[in-house]
Amino acid sequence: DRLKKKSVSISIDPVVTSVSKHKLWPEIERVTMEQLHYARLDVGGAGGWQLFAEDGDMRMYRREEEADGLVVDPLKACHVVKGVTGREVCNIFFSPEYRAGWEATLDDMTVVETISSDTLVFLQTHKRIWPASQRDALFWSHRRSVSNTDDPDGSDLWIICNHSTEHPDYPANAGKCVRVYLTVCLVCQTFVDPPKDPKNIRREDITCKITYCSVVNPGGWAPASVLRAVYKREYPKFLKRFTNFCIEQCKDKPIVF
Ligand code: 16C
Known part of the structure:
Protein backbone atom coordinates (compact mmCIF):
# COMPACT_ATOMS: atom_id res chain seq x y z
CA ASP A 1 0.00 0.00 0.00
CA ARG A 2 2.86 2.37 0.82
CA LEU A 3 4.35 1.61 -2.58
CA LYS A 4 1.06 2.32 -4.30
CA LYS A 5 0.84 5.75 -2.66
CA LYS A 6 4.37 6.51 -3.71
CA SER A 7 3.70 5.69 -7.36
CA VAL A 8 0.65 7.99 -7.33
CA SER A 9 2.63 10.90 -5.98
CA ILE A 10 5.42 10.60 -8.54
CA SER A 11 3.05 10.24 -11.50
CA ILE A 12 1.54 13.72 -11.01
CA ASP A 13 1.69 15.66 -14.28
CA PRO A 14 4.43 18.33 -14.01
CA VAL A 15 2.10 20.89 -15.64
CA VAL A 16 -0.50 20.32 -12.91
CA THR A 17 2.21 20.68 -10.27
CA SER A 18 3.40 23.97 -11.74
CA VAL A 19 -0.12 25.40 -12.22
CA SER A 20 -0.93 24.77 -8.57
CA LYS A 21 2.14 26.86 -7.65
CA HIS A 22 1.15 29.79 -9.90
CA LYS A 23 0.23 32.91 -7.91
CA LEU A 24 -3.23 33.04 -9.53
CA TRP A 25 -4.03 29.43 -8.65
CA PRO A 26 -5.88 29.97 -5.33
CA GLU A 27 -8.10 32.56 -7.06
CA ILE A 28 -8.68 30.33 -10.13
CA GLU A 29 -9.67 27.44 -7.90
CA ARG A 30 -11.97 29.54 -5.71
CA VAL A 31 -13.71 31.53 -8.48
CA THR A 32 -14.22 28.45 -10.68
CA MET A 33 -15.91 26.48 -7.89
CA GLU A 34 -18.00 29.53 -6.83
CA GLN A 35 -19.15 30.01 -10.40
CA LEU A 36 -20.04 26.35 -10.76
CA HIS A 37 -22.16 26.58 -7.62
CA TYR A 38 -23.80 29.81 -8.83
CA ALA A 39 -24.53 28.36 -12.28
CA ASP A 57 -34.81 25.79 -25.91
CA MET A 58 -32.86 28.95 -25.08
CA ARG A 59 -33.89 31.08 -22.08
CA MET A 60 -32.08 34.22 -20.96
CA TYR A 61 -32.57 35.92 -17.63
CA ARG A 62 -31.09 39.08 -16.16
CA ARG A 63 -31.19 41.11 -12.98
CA GLU A 64 -30.97 44.87 -13.23
CA GLU A 65 -28.01 45.96 -11.12
CA GLU A 66 -25.73 48.97 -10.93
CA ALA A 67 -22.35 49.49 -9.28
CA ASP A 68 -21.03 53.08 -8.86
CA GLY A 69 -23.63 54.27 -11.36
CA LEU A 70 -22.61 51.71 -14.02
CA VAL A 71 -24.91 48.99 -15.36
CA VAL A 72 -23.58 45.56 -14.33
CA ASP A 73 -26.75 43.45 -14.91
CA PRO A 74 -25.95 39.78 -14.17
CA LEU A 75 -27.06 37.40 -16.92
CA LYS A 76 -27.95 33.74 -16.73
CA ALA A 77 -28.87 31.64 -19.75
CA CYS A 78 -29.88 28.01 -20.29
CA HIS A 79 -29.85 26.17 -23.56
CA VAL A 80 -30.15 22.62 -24.85
CA VAL A 81 -28.13 21.64 -27.91
CA LYS A 82 -28.41 18.36 -29.76
CA GLY A 83 -25.54 16.44 -31.32
CA VAL A 84 -22.63 17.76 -29.27
CA THR A 85 -21.06 16.82 -25.93
CA GLY A 86 -20.31 19.16 -23.05
CA ARG A 87 -16.64 18.46 -23.48
CA GLU A 88 -16.77 19.49 -27.15
CA VAL A 89 -18.73 22.69 -26.41
CA CYS A 90 -16.34 23.67 -23.61
CA ASN A 91 -13.34 22.92 -25.78
CA ILE A 92 -14.62 25.30 -28.47
CA PHE A 93 -15.43 28.03 -25.91
CA PHE A 94 -11.98 27.73 -24.33
CA SER A 95 -9.62 27.22 -27.28
CA PRO A 96 -8.12 30.34 -28.89
CA GLU A 97 -8.16 28.83 -32.40
CA TYR A 98 -12.00 28.81 -32.54
CA ARG A 99 -12.67 32.20 -30.95
CA ALA A 100 -12.79 34.33 -34.08
CA GLY A 101 -15.26 31.83 -35.56
CA TRP A 102 -18.00 32.57 -33.02
CA GLU A 103 -17.11 35.71 -30.98
CA MET A 109 -7.36 38.43 -29.25
CA THR A 110 -3.94 37.51 -27.82
CA VAL A 111 -2.93 34.77 -25.40
CA VAL A 112 -0.62 36.68 -23.06
CA GLU A 113 0.22 33.76 -20.75
CA THR A 114 -0.15 29.97 -20.79
CA ILE A 115 -0.46 28.90 -17.17
CA SER A 116 -1.26 25.31 -18.18
CA SER A 117 -2.93 23.54 -21.09
CA ASP A 118 -6.25 24.23 -19.30
CA THR A 119 -5.50 27.75 -18.07
CA LEU A 120 -4.75 30.70 -20.35
CA VAL A 121 -4.65 34.47 -19.93
CA PHE A 122 -6.31 36.39 -22.77
CA LEU A 123 -6.20 40.02 -23.83
CA GLN A 124 -9.12 40.91 -26.09
CA THR A 125 -10.25 44.11 -27.72
CA HIS A 126 -13.91 44.35 -28.59
CA LYS A 127 -15.88 46.31 -31.15
CA ARG A 128 -16.64 49.87 -30.16
CA ILE A 129 -20.21 50.80 -29.24
CA TRP A 130 -20.97 54.34 -30.23
CA PRO A 131 -20.85 56.79 -28.40
CA ALA A 132 -18.76 54.99 -25.73
CA SER A 133 -14.99 54.29 -25.91
CA GLN A 134 -13.74 50.97 -27.20
CA ARG A 135 -13.33 48.26 -24.54
CA ASP A 136 -10.67 45.67 -23.85
CA ALA A 137 -10.65 42.74 -21.40
CA LEU A 138 -7.77 40.89 -19.72
CA PHE A 139 -8.86 37.65 -18.11
CA TRP A 140 -7.75 34.18 -17.14
CA SER A 141 -9.73 31.31 -18.62
CA HIS A 142 -9.81 27.91 -16.96
CA ARG A 143 -11.24 24.59 -18.15
CA ARG A 144 -12.00 21.56 -16.00
CA SER A 145 -14.28 18.59 -15.63
CA VAL A 146 -16.06 17.94 -12.38
CA SER A 147 -17.48 14.57 -11.41
CA ASN A 148 -21.19 14.72 -10.93
CA THR A 149 -22.26 12.24 -8.30
CA ASP A 150 -25.66 13.90 -7.58
CA ASP A 151 -27.09 13.15 -11.02
CA PRO A 152 -27.13 9.47 -12.04
CA ASP A 153 -28.57 10.27 -15.53
CA GLY A 154 -26.00 12.78 -16.58
CA SER A 155 -22.30 12.60 -17.27
CA ASP A 156 -19.58 14.65 -15.63
CA LEU A 157 -19.79 18.41 -15.92
CA TRP A 158 -17.41 20.53 -17.93
CA ILE A 159 -16.86 24.13 -16.96
CA ILE A 160 -15.03 27.10 -18.40
CA CYS A 161 -14.57 30.03 -16.07
CA ASP A 169 2.72 44.33 -19.21
CA TYR A 170 -0.93 45.15 -20.02
CA PRO A 171 -2.09 47.90 -17.64
CA ALA A 172 -5.75 48.96 -17.77
CA ASN A 173 -6.86 52.18 -19.50
CA ALA A 174 -3.38 52.95 -20.84
CA GLY A 175 -4.32 53.31 -24.51
CA LYS A 176 -7.53 54.10 -26.33
CA CYS A 177 -9.50 51.29 -24.65
CA VAL A 178 -11.39 51.32 -21.37
CA ARG A 179 -10.97 47.99 -19.56
CA VAL A 180 -14.10 45.97 -18.72
CA TYR A 181 -14.18 43.58 -15.77
CA LEU A 182 -15.90 40.26 -16.28
CA THR A 183 -16.78 37.01 -14.58
CA VAL A 184 -18.20 34.47 -16.99
CA CYS A 185 -18.85 30.76 -16.77
CA LEU A 186 -20.08 28.12 -19.15
CA VAL A 187 -21.21 24.84 -17.60
CA CYS A 188 -22.12 21.86 -19.78
CA GLN A 189 -23.50 18.40 -19.21
CA THR A 190 -24.04 15.60 -21.72
CA PHE A 191 -27.08 13.31 -21.75
CA VAL A 192 -27.46 10.18 -23.85
CA ASP A 193 -30.99 9.12 -24.77
CA PRO A 194 -31.74 6.26 -25.18
CA PRO A 195 -28.92 4.95 -22.95
CA LYS A 196 -26.49 2.89 -25.04
CA ASP A 197 -23.23 1.10 -25.06
CA PRO A 198 -20.73 3.97 -25.57
CA LYS A 199 -19.39 2.54 -28.85
CA ASN A 200 -22.88 2.58 -30.43
CA ILE A 201 -23.77 6.17 -29.51
CA ARG A 202 -24.50 8.41 -32.49
CA ARG A 203 -24.66 12.21 -32.53
CA GLU A 204 -28.47 12.14 -32.69
CA ASP A 205 -28.55 10.32 -29.31
CA ILE A 206 -26.71 13.08 -27.46
CA THR A 207 -27.88 16.32 -25.91
CA CYS A 208 -25.84 18.97 -24.17
CA LYS A 209 -27.36 21.13 -21.43
CA ILE A 210 -25.65 24.49 -21.22
CA THR A 211 -25.73 27.14 -18.52
CA TYR A 212 -23.98 30.43 -19.24
CA CYS A 213 -23.56 33.13 -16.58
CA SER A 214 -21.99 36.52 -17.08
CA VAL A 215 -21.37 39.73 -15.18
CA VAL A 216 -19.58 42.50 -17.09
CA ASN A 217 -18.68 45.80 -15.47
CA PRO A 218 -18.20 48.32 -18.31
CA GLY A 219 -15.29 49.89 -16.38
CA GLY A 220 -16.20 53.46 -17.25
CA PHE A 238 -23.85 35.17 -29.03
CA LEU A 239 -25.46 32.01 -27.62
CA LYS A 240 -27.18 31.07 -30.88
CA ARG A 241 -24.12 31.79 -32.98
CA PHE A 242 -21.80 29.97 -30.57
CA THR A 243 -23.96 26.82 -30.29
CA ASN A 244 -24.53 26.67 -34.07
CA PHE A 245 -20.79 27.01 -34.53
CA CYS A 246 -20.27 24.04 -32.16
CA ILE A 247 -22.76 21.88 -34.10
CA GLU A 248 -21.05 22.77 -37.41
CA GLN A 249 -17.56 22.10 -36.04
CA CYS A 250 -18.47 18.72 -34.56
CA LYS A 251 -20.92 17.21 -37.04
CA ASP A 252 -18.55 15.11 -39.16
CA LYS A 253 -16.06 14.33 -36.41
CA PRO A 254 -15.90 11.42 -33.96
CA ILE A 255 -17.73 12.15 -30.70
CA VAL A 256 -15.48 13.30 -27.84
CA PHE A 257 -16.95 12.40 -24.44
O1 16C B 1 -18.39 35.01 -22.88
C1 16C B 1 -18.23 35.38 -24.02
N1 16C B 1 -17.04 35.46 -24.58
C2 16C B 1 -15.81 35.08 -23.95
C3 16C B 1 -14.71 34.98 -24.97
O2 16C B 1 -14.57 36.12 -25.72
C4 16C B 1 -15.40 36.01 -22.84
C5 16C B 1 -15.59 37.44 -23.19
C6 16C B 1 -16.39 38.31 -22.66
C7 16C B 1 -16.44 39.68 -23.22
C8 16C B 1 -17.31 40.58 -22.43
C9 16C B 1 -17.72 41.82 -23.17
C10 16C B 1 -16.64 42.80 -23.47
C11 16C B 1 -17.12 44.12 -23.97
C12 16C B 1 -17.85 44.00 -25.24
C13 16C B 1 -18.16 45.23 -25.91
C14 16C B 1 -19.42 45.00 -26.65
C15 16C B 1 -19.30 45.12 -28.10
C16 16C B 1 -20.63 44.98 -28.75
C17 16C B 1 -20.48 45.36 -30.17
C18 16C B 1 -21.76 45.45 -30.87
C19 16C B 1 -21.57 45.97 -32.24
O3 16C B 1 -16.03 35.62 -21.66
C20 16C B 1 -19.44 35.82 -24.87
C21 16C B 1 -19.65 37.27 -24.66
C22 16C B 1 -20.88 37.80 -25.33
C23 16C B 1 -20.88 39.30 -25.20
C24 16C B 1 -22.19 39.92 -25.47
C25 16C B 1 -22.16 41.41 -25.35
C26 16C B 1 -21.96 41.90 -23.96
C27 16C B 1 -22.11 43.37 -23.85
C28 16C B 1 -21.48 43.83 -22.58
C29 16C B 1 -21.31 45.30 -22.58
C30 16C B 1 -20.08 45.66 -21.83
C31 16C B 1 -19.77 47.09 -21.76
C32 16C B 1 -19.52 47.79 -23.04
C33 16C B 1 -19.31 49.23 -22.78
C34 16C B 1 -19.44 50.07 -23.99
Missing part, protein backbone atom coordinates in the same frame (compact mmCIF):
# COMPACT_ATOMS: atom_id res chain seq x y z
CA ARG A 40 -26.30 25.36 -10.78
CA LEU A 41 -28.72 27.49 -8.72
CA ASP A 42 -32.21 27.67 -10.16
CA VAL A 43 -33.46 30.91 -11.76
CA GLY A 44 -36.87 30.58 -10.05
CA GLY A 45 -37.68 31.73 -6.55
CA ALA A 46 -36.05 34.54 -4.65
CA GLY A 47 -33.19 35.23 -7.08
CA GLY A 48 -35.15 37.98 -8.85
CA TRP A 49 -34.24 36.79 -12.33
CA GLN A 50 -36.37 38.17 -15.16
CA LEU A 51 -36.71 36.35 -18.45
CA PHE A 52 -35.73 38.71 -21.29
CA ALA A 53 -35.16 36.44 -24.30
CA GLU A 54 -36.50 33.09 -25.37
CA ASP A 55 -35.92 31.16 -28.57
CA GLY A 56 -36.54 27.40 -28.91
CA ALA A 104 -18.83 38.42 -33.05
CA THR A 105 -17.88 41.38 -30.81
CA LEU A 106 -14.14 40.67 -31.12
CA ASP A 107 -11.61 42.96 -32.79
CA ASP A 108 -8.45 41.27 -31.55
CA ASN A 162 -13.29 33.42 -17.29
CA HIS A 163 -12.36 36.08 -14.75
CA SER A 164 -10.64 39.44 -15.09
CA THR A 165 -7.08 39.74 -13.91
CA GLU A 166 -4.10 42.10 -14.03
CA HIS A 167 -0.77 41.86 -15.80
CA PRO A 168 2.09 44.36 -15.44
CA TRP A 221 -18.99 55.61 -18.55
CA ALA A 222 -21.45 54.17 -21.05
CA PRO A 223 -25.08 55.26 -21.28
CA ALA A 224 -27.30 52.78 -19.38
CA SER A 225 -29.98 52.69 -22.09
CA VAL A 226 -27.43 51.91 -24.82
CA LEU A 227 -25.81 49.23 -22.65
CA ARG A 228 -29.07 47.48 -21.87
CA ALA A 229 -30.05 47.57 -25.54
CA VAL A 230 -26.66 46.05 -26.49
CA TYR A 231 -27.11 43.31 -23.87
CA LYS A 232 -30.56 42.43 -25.11
CA ARG A 233 -29.36 42.13 -28.68
CA GLU A 234 -25.86 40.69 -28.25
CA TYR A 235 -26.30 37.92 -25.66
CA PRO A 236 -28.98 35.94 -27.55
CA LYS A 237 -27.00 36.49 -30.75
Whole structure:
Protein backbone atom coordinates (compact mmCIF):
# COMPACT_ATOMS: atom_id res chain seq x y z
CA ASP A 1 0.00 0.00 0.00
CA ARG A 2 2.86 2.37 0.82
CA LEU A 3 4.35 1.61 -2.58
CA LYS A 4 1.06 2.32 -4.30
CA LYS A 5 0.84 5.75 -2.66
CA LYS A 6 4.37 6.51 -3.71
CA SER A 7 3.70 5.69 -7.36
CA VAL A 8 0.65 7.99 -7.33
CA SER A 9 2.63 10.90 -5.98
CA ILE A 10 5.42 10.60 -8.54
CA SER A 11 3.05 10.24 -11.50
CA ILE A 12 1.54 13.72 -11.01
CA ASP A 13 1.69 15.66 -14.28
CA PRO A 14 4.43 18.33 -14.01
CA VAL A 15 2.10 20.89 -15.64
CA VAL A 16 -0.50 20.32 -12.91
CA THR A 17 2.21 20.68 -10.27
CA SER A 18 3.40 23.97 -11.74
CA VAL A 19 -0.12 25.40 -12.22
CA SER A 20 -0.93 24.77 -8.57
CA LYS A 21 2.14 26.86 -7.65
CA HIS A 22 1.15 29.79 -9.90
CA LYS A 23 0.23 32.91 -7.91
CA LEU A 24 -3.23 33.04 -9.53
CA TRP A 25 -4.03 29.43 -8.65
CA PRO A 26 -5.88 29.97 -5.33
CA GLU A 27 -8.10 32.56 -7.06
CA ILE A 28 -8.68 30.33 -10.13
CA GLU A 29 -9.67 27.44 -7.90
CA ARG A 30 -11.97 29.54 -5.71
CA VAL A 31 -13.71 31.53 -8.48
CA THR A 32 -14.22 28.45 -10.68
CA MET A 33 -15.91 26.48 -7.89
CA GLU A 34 -18.00 29.53 -6.83
CA GLN A 35 -19.15 30.01 -10.40
CA LEU A 36 -20.04 26.35 -10.76
CA HIS A 37 -22.16 26.58 -7.62
CA TYR A 38 -23.80 29.81 -8.83
CA ALA A 39 -24.53 28.36 -12.28
CA ARG A 40 -26.30 25.36 -10.78
CA LEU A 41 -28.72 27.49 -8.72
CA ASP A 42 -32.21 27.67 -10.16
CA VAL A 43 -33.46 30.91 -11.76
CA GLY A 44 -36.87 30.58 -10.05
CA GLY A 45 -37.68 31.73 -6.55
CA ALA A 46 -36.05 34.54 -4.65
CA GLY A 47 -33.19 35.23 -7.08
CA GLY A 48 -35.15 37.98 -8.85
CA TRP A 49 -34.24 36.79 -12.33
CA GLN A 50 -36.37 38.17 -15.16
CA LEU A 51 -36.71 36.35 -18.45
CA PHE A 52 -35.73 38.71 -21.29
CA ALA A 53 -35.16 36.44 -24.30
CA GLU A 54 -36.50 33.09 -25.37
CA ASP A 55 -35.92 31.16 -28.57
CA GLY A 56 -36.54 27.40 -28.91
CA ASP A 57 -34.81 25.79 -25.91
CA MET A 58 -32.86 28.95 -25.08
CA ARG A 59 -33.89 31.08 -22.08
CA MET A 60 -32.08 34.22 -20.96
CA TYR A 61 -32.57 35.92 -17.63
CA ARG A 62 -31.09 39.08 -16.16
CA ARG A 63 -31.19 41.11 -12.98
CA GLU A 64 -30.97 44.87 -13.23
CA GLU A 65 -28.01 45.96 -11.12
CA GLU A 66 -25.73 48.97 -10.93
CA ALA A 67 -22.35 49.49 -9.28
CA ASP A 68 -21.03 53.08 -8.86
CA GLY A 69 -23.63 54.27 -11.36
CA LEU A 70 -22.61 51.71 -14.02
CA VAL A 71 -24.91 48.99 -15.36
CA VAL A 72 -23.58 45.56 -14.33
CA ASP A 73 -26.75 43.45 -14.91
CA PRO A 74 -25.95 39.78 -14.17
CA LEU A 75 -27.06 37.40 -16.92
CA LYS A 76 -27.95 33.74 -16.73
CA ALA A 77 -28.87 31.64 -19.75
CA CYS A 78 -29.88 28.01 -20.29
CA HIS A 79 -29.85 26.17 -23.56
CA VAL A 80 -30.15 22.62 -24.85
CA VAL A 81 -28.13 21.64 -27.91
CA LYS A 82 -28.41 18.36 -29.76
CA GLY A 83 -25.54 16.44 -31.32
CA VAL A 84 -22.63 17.76 -29.27
CA THR A 85 -21.06 16.82 -25.93
CA GLY A 86 -20.31 19.16 -23.05
CA ARG A 87 -16.64 18.46 -23.48
CA GLU A 88 -16.77 19.49 -27.15
CA VAL A 89 -18.73 22.69 -26.41
CA CYS A 90 -16.34 23.67 -23.61
CA ASN A 91 -13.34 22.92 -25.78
CA ILE A 92 -14.62 25.30 -28.47
CA PHE A 93 -15.43 28.03 -25.91
CA PHE A 94 -11.98 27.73 -24.33
CA SER A 95 -9.62 27.22 -27.28
CA PRO A 96 -8.12 30.34 -28.89
CA GLU A 97 -8.16 28.83 -32.40
CA TYR A 98 -12.00 28.81 -32.54
CA ARG A 99 -12.67 32.20 -30.95
CA ALA A 100 -12.79 34.33 -34.08
CA GLY A 101 -15.26 31.83 -35.56
CA TRP A 102 -18.00 32.57 -33.02
CA GLU A 103 -17.11 35.71 -30.98
CA ALA A 104 -18.83 38.42 -33.05
CA THR A 105 -17.88 41.38 -30.81
CA LEU A 106 -14.14 40.67 -31.12
CA ASP A 107 -11.61 42.96 -32.79
CA ASP A 108 -8.45 41.27 -31.55
CA MET A 109 -7.36 38.43 -29.25
CA THR A 110 -3.94 37.51 -27.82
CA VAL A 111 -2.93 34.77 -25.40
CA VAL A 112 -0.62 36.68 -23.06
CA GLU A 113 0.22 33.76 -20.75
CA THR A 114 -0.15 29.97 -20.79
CA ILE A 115 -0.46 28.90 -17.17
CA SER A 116 -1.26 25.31 -18.18
CA SER A 117 -2.93 23.54 -21.09
CA ASP A 118 -6.25 24.23 -19.30
CA THR A 119 -5.50 27.75 -18.07
CA LEU A 120 -4.75 30.70 -20.35
CA VAL A 121 -4.65 34.47 -19.93
CA PHE A 122 -6.31 36.39 -22.77
CA LEU A 123 -6.20 40.02 -23.83
CA GLN A 124 -9.12 40.91 -26.09
CA THR A 125 -10.25 44.11 -27.72
CA HIS A 126 -13.91 44.35 -28.59
CA LYS A 127 -15.88 46.31 -31.15
CA ARG A 128 -16.64 49.87 -30.16
CA ILE A 129 -20.21 50.80 -29.24
CA TRP A 130 -20.97 54.34 -30.23
CA PRO A 131 -20.85 56.79 -28.40
CA ALA A 132 -18.76 54.99 -25.73
CA SER A 133 -14.99 54.29 -25.91
CA GLN A 134 -13.74 50.97 -27.20
CA ARG A 135 -13.33 48.26 -24.54
CA ASP A 136 -10.67 45.67 -23.85
CA ALA A 137 -10.65 42.74 -21.40
CA LEU A 138 -7.77 40.89 -19.72
CA PHE A 139 -8.86 37.65 -18.11
CA TRP A 140 -7.75 34.18 -17.14
CA SER A 141 -9.73 31.31 -18.62
CA HIS A 142 -9.81 27.91 -16.96
CA ARG A 143 -11.24 24.59 -18.15
CA ARG A 144 -12.00 21.56 -16.00
CA SER A 145 -14.28 18.59 -15.63
CA VAL A 146 -16.06 17.94 -12.38
CA SER A 147 -17.48 14.57 -11.41
CA ASN A 148 -21.19 14.72 -10.93
CA THR A 149 -22.26 12.24 -8.30
CA ASP A 150 -25.66 13.90 -7.58
CA ASP A 151 -27.09 13.15 -11.02
CA PRO A 152 -27.13 9.47 -12.04
CA ASP A 153 -28.57 10.27 -15.53
CA GLY A 154 -26.00 12.78 -16.58
CA SER A 155 -22.30 12.60 -17.27
CA ASP A 156 -19.58 14.65 -15.63
CA LEU A 157 -19.79 18.41 -15.92
CA TRP A 158 -17.41 20.53 -17.93
CA ILE A 159 -16.86 24.13 -16.96
CA ILE A 160 -15.03 27.10 -18.40
CA CYS A 161 -14.57 30.03 -16.07
CA ASN A 162 -13.29 33.42 -17.29
CA HIS A 163 -12.36 36.08 -14.75
CA SER A 164 -10.64 39.44 -15.09
CA THR A 165 -7.08 39.74 -13.91
CA GLU A 166 -4.10 42.10 -14.03
CA HIS A 167 -0.77 41.86 -15.80
CA PRO A 168 2.09 44.36 -15.44
CA ASP A 169 2.72 44.33 -19.21
CA TYR A 170 -0.93 45.15 -20.02
CA PRO A 171 -2.09 47.90 -17.64
CA ALA A 172 -5.75 48.96 -17.77
CA ASN A 173 -6.86 52.18 -19.50
CA ALA A 174 -3.38 52.95 -20.84
CA GLY A 175 -4.32 53.31 -24.51
CA LYS A 176 -7.53 54.10 -26.33
CA CYS A 177 -9.50 51.29 -24.65
CA VAL A 178 -11.39 51.32 -21.37
CA ARG A 179 -10.97 47.99 -19.56
CA VAL A 180 -14.10 45.97 -18.72
CA TYR A 181 -14.18 43.58 -15.77
CA LEU A 182 -15.90 40.26 -16.28
CA THR A 183 -16.78 37.01 -14.58
CA VAL A 184 -18.20 34.47 -16.99
CA CYS A 185 -18.85 30.76 -16.77
CA LEU A 186 -20.08 28.12 -19.15
CA VAL A 187 -21.21 24.84 -17.60
CA CYS A 188 -22.12 21.86 -19.78
CA GLN A 189 -23.50 18.40 -19.21
CA THR A 190 -24.04 15.60 -21.72
CA PHE A 191 -27.08 13.31 -21.75
CA VAL A 192 -27.46 10.18 -23.85
CA ASP A 193 -30.99 9.12 -24.77
CA PRO A 194 -31.74 6.26 -25.18
CA PRO A 195 -28.92 4.95 -22.95
CA LYS A 196 -26.49 2.89 -25.04
CA ASP A 197 -23.23 1.10 -25.06
CA PRO A 198 -20.73 3.97 -25.57
CA LYS A 199 -19.39 2.54 -28.85
CA ASN A 200 -22.88 2.58 -30.43
CA ILE A 201 -23.77 6.17 -29.51
CA ARG A 202 -24.50 8.41 -32.49
CA ARG A 203 -24.66 12.21 -32.53
CA GLU A 204 -28.47 12.14 -32.69
CA ASP A 205 -28.55 10.32 -29.31
CA ILE A 206 -26.71 13.08 -27.46
CA THR A 207 -27.88 16.32 -25.91
CA CYS A 208 -25.84 18.97 -24.17
CA LYS A 209 -27.36 21.13 -21.43
CA ILE A 210 -25.65 24.49 -21.22
CA THR A 211 -25.73 27.14 -18.52
CA TYR A 212 -23.98 30.43 -19.24
CA CYS A 213 -23.56 33.13 -16.58
CA SER A 214 -21.99 36.52 -17.08
CA VAL A 215 -21.37 39.73 -15.18
CA VAL A 216 -19.58 42.50 -17.09
CA ASN A 217 -18.68 45.80 -15.47
CA PRO A 218 -18.20 48.32 -18.31
CA GLY A 219 -15.29 49.89 -16.38
CA GLY A 220 -16.20 53.46 -17.25
CA TRP A 221 -18.99 55.61 -18.55
CA ALA A 222 -21.45 54.17 -21.05
CA PRO A 223 -25.08 55.26 -21.28
CA ALA A 224 -27.30 52.78 -19.38
CA SER A 225 -29.98 52.69 -22.09
CA VAL A 226 -27.43 51.91 -24.82
CA LEU A 227 -25.81 49.23 -22.65
CA ARG A 228 -29.07 47.48 -21.87
CA ALA A 229 -30.05 47.57 -25.54
CA VAL A 230 -26.66 46.05 -26.49
CA TYR A 231 -27.11 43.31 -23.87
CA LYS A 232 -30.56 42.43 -25.11
CA ARG A 233 -29.36 42.13 -28.68
CA GLU A 234 -25.86 40.69 -28.25
CA TYR A 235 -26.30 37.92 -25.66
CA PRO A 236 -28.98 35.94 -27.55
CA LYS A 237 -27.00 36.49 -30.75
CA PHE A 238 -23.85 35.17 -29.03
CA LEU A 239 -25.46 32.01 -27.62
CA LYS A 240 -27.18 31.07 -30.88
CA ARG A 241 -24.12 31.79 -32.98
CA PHE A 242 -21.80 29.97 -30.57
CA THR A 243 -23.96 26.82 -30.29
CA ASN A 244 -24.53 26.67 -34.07
CA PHE A 245 -20.79 27.01 -34.53
CA CYS A 246 -20.27 24.04 -32.16
CA ILE A 247 -22.76 21.88 -34.10
CA GLU A 248 -21.05 22.77 -37.41
CA GLN A 249 -17.56 22.10 -36.04
CA CYS A 250 -18.47 18.72 -34.56
CA LYS A 251 -20.92 17.21 -37.04
CA ASP A 252 -18.55 15.11 -39.16
CA LYS A 253 -16.06 14.33 -36.41
CA PRO A 254 -15.90 11.42 -33.96
CA ILE A 255 -17.73 12.15 -30.70
CA VAL A 256 -15.48 13.30 -27.84
CA PHE A 257 -16.95 12.40 -24.44
O1 16C B 1 -18.39 35.01 -22.88
C1 16C B 1 -18.23 35.38 -24.02
N1 16C B 1 -17.04 35.46 -24.58
C2 16C B 1 -15.81 35.08 -23.95
C3 16C B 1 -14.71 34.98 -24.97
O2 16C B 1 -14.57 36.12 -25.72
C4 16C B 1 -15.40 36.01 -22.84
C5 16C B 1 -15.59 37.44 -23.19
C6 16C B 1 -16.39 38.31 -22.66
C7 16C B 1 -16.44 39.68 -23.22
C8 16C B 1 -17.31 40.58 -22.43
C9 16C B 1 -17.72 41.82 -23.17
C10 16C B 1 -16.64 42.80 -23.47
C11 16C B 1 -17.12 44.12 -23.97
C12 16C B 1 -17.85 44.00 -25.24
C13 16C B 1 -18.16 45.23 -25.91
C14 16C B 1 -19.42 45.00 -26.65
C15 16C B 1 -19.30 45.12 -28.10
C16 16C B 1 -20.63 44.98 -28.75
C17 16C B 1 -20.48 45.36 -30.17
C18 16C B 1 -21.76 45.45 -30.87
C19 16C B 1 -21.57 45.97 -32.24
O3 16C B 1 -16.03 35.62 -21.66
C20 16C B 1 -19.44 35.82 -24.87
C21 16C B 1 -19.65 37.27 -24.66
C22 16C B 1 -20.88 37.80 -25.33
C23 16C B 1 -20.88 39.30 -25.20
C24 16C B 1 -22.19 39.92 -25.47
C25 16C B 1 -22.16 41.41 -25.35
C26 16C B 1 -21.96 41.90 -23.96
C27 16C B 1 -22.11 43.37 -23.85
C28 16C B 1 -21.48 43.83 -22.58
C29 16C B 1 -21.31 45.30 -22.58
C30 16C B 1 -20.08 45.66 -21.83
C31 16C B 1 -19.77 47.09 -21.76
C32 16C B 1 -19.52 47.79 -23.04
C33 16C B 1 -19.31 49.23 -22.78
C34 16C B 1 -19.44 50.07 -23.99
